[in-house]
Amino acid sequence: MKITVSSSIFKKGHAKMRLEGKVAIITGGGRGIGKAIALGMAGEGADIVITGRNEARLQQAEKEIKDVGVNTLAIKSDVSLMADIQDMVDKTIERFGQIDILVNNAAIYYPICPFLEKDEDSFDRITSVNFKGVYFCTQAVARHMVKRKYGKIININSDNARIGIPGLSDYAGAKGAMLALTRTIAAELSPLGINVNAIACGLTPTEGYMESNYPQELIDFFVGMAPLRRLGMPEDYVALAVLLASDDSSFITGQTIPVNGGASMP
Ligand SMILES: NC(=O)c1ccc[n+]([C@@H]2O[C@H](COP(=O)([O-])OP(=O)(O)OC[C@H]3O[C@@H](n4cnc5c(N)ncnc54)[C@H](O)[C@@H]3O)[C@@H](O)[C@H]2O)c1
Incomplete structure (x- = not known):
């Protein structure tokens, strides 16, 4: 077998918009990390669908x-x-x-709560949005993608899937399930032309995060763990999301890639 390296991709001035002609759905794309990813993918030429529950917020994001x-x-x-x-x-x-x-970004938080005090309602709500939602959005979209033998699924995961943080048992459990789901679905769908990957975000001051009232000591703990010594910003996840959505990631699947200032190094 003759092994060659295609020189065309390395030509000076070769850069073009990486998502031209593509259509991306970003769930929960009306604010926060999802909105940053939607804007970033739009900047690379993709047509964008954002979903969410708040009509006014969606319309504002749609305009932007x-x-x-x-x-x-x-x-x-x-x-x-x-x-x-x-x-x-x-x-x-x-x-x-x-x-x-498809970017599975929509998720909800609940205020930090010790495991021994968690109730069934908050467990059901968290798992139905943060796990069941990801599962069935992926299934519905993948049924369409397999017909075209092409697709990129990107799950927005969290450091919490790998790092034990007190008070987040249902949220972390759903994100741990997402970690396993990313691998399992990648094993099933990649041979059908669909790459499935995830971005494990670090702690990031978004509106959702603010609403969950993280205690200062937890914020200090996260920042202290990260050699880069800062919280994430929504924009920090855009470059990897664009890469995973583009054909440049054709040999990457089943991976959950941390973008967290080095807070965890799996
Ligand atoms: N902010 C962080 O510190 C952090 C850290 C790690 C991972 N993440 C992950 O990043 C993603 C985005 O988080 P964020 O901080 O931008 O949150 P956010 O609360 O600011 O935004 C989440 C979006 O999802 C939407 N949403 C919630 N429930 C929904 C539902 N049932 N159906 C449709 N849309 C729904 C909300 O309306 C909102 O637009 C989430 O998956 C979250 O778990 C965030």
């Missing part, structure tokens, strides 16, 4: 993404509801005819 110069669609849709998931897929196909990229 449109201003980047791409086609944009905002869909009010709850990832924990099967009918909404199907509606999200149907509306995207109706408008754009295809789905190339």
Whole structure:
């Protein structure tokens, strides 16, 4: 077998928009990390669908993404509801005819609470959004992607899947399930043309994070663990999300890649 390295990808001035002609769905893309990823993918030429529960917020984000110069669609849709998931897929196909990229970003937090005091309601709500939602959004979108033998699934995970942090047992449990799901689905779908990867984010001051009232000592703990000695910012995750959504990642699948200032080094 003759082994060659294609020189075309290394040519000076070769750079082009990496997601031109692609359609990306970002769940929970109306604010925070999801919105940053939506804007970043729009900047690389992708048409963008954002979903979420808050109509006014979605419309504002839709306008900002449109201003980047791409086609944009905002869909009010709850990832924990099967009918909404199907509606999200149907509306995207109706408008754009295809789905190339799914970013499973939507998630909820609950205030820090000791394991011994957790109640069933908060457990059910967290797992239905943060795990069931990811599971069935991926299934609904992947059923479309397999027909075109092409797709990129990106799960937004957390350091909590690997690092034991007191008070986050249901959130961390759902993110741990996401870690396993990323590997399992990658094993099933990659031979069908779909790459499945995840980004494990570090602690990042977003509105969702603010609402969960993290105690200062926990913030100090995270920053202290990270050799880069700072919290993440939503923009910190965009470059990797774009890479994983692009054809440059064609040989990467099943991975959960930490972007966390070095707080964990698996
Ligand atoms: N901020 C952090 O410190 C941090 C750290 C690690 C991982 N993450 C992950 O990053 C992702 C984004 O988090 P964020 O901090 O930007 O949160 P955020 O709360 O600011 O944004 C989350 C978005 O998801 C949407 N959403 C929530 N429930 C939904 C549902 N049922 N259906 C549809 N949309 C829904 C919200 O409306 C919101 O737009 C999440 O998966 C989160 O677990 C965040």
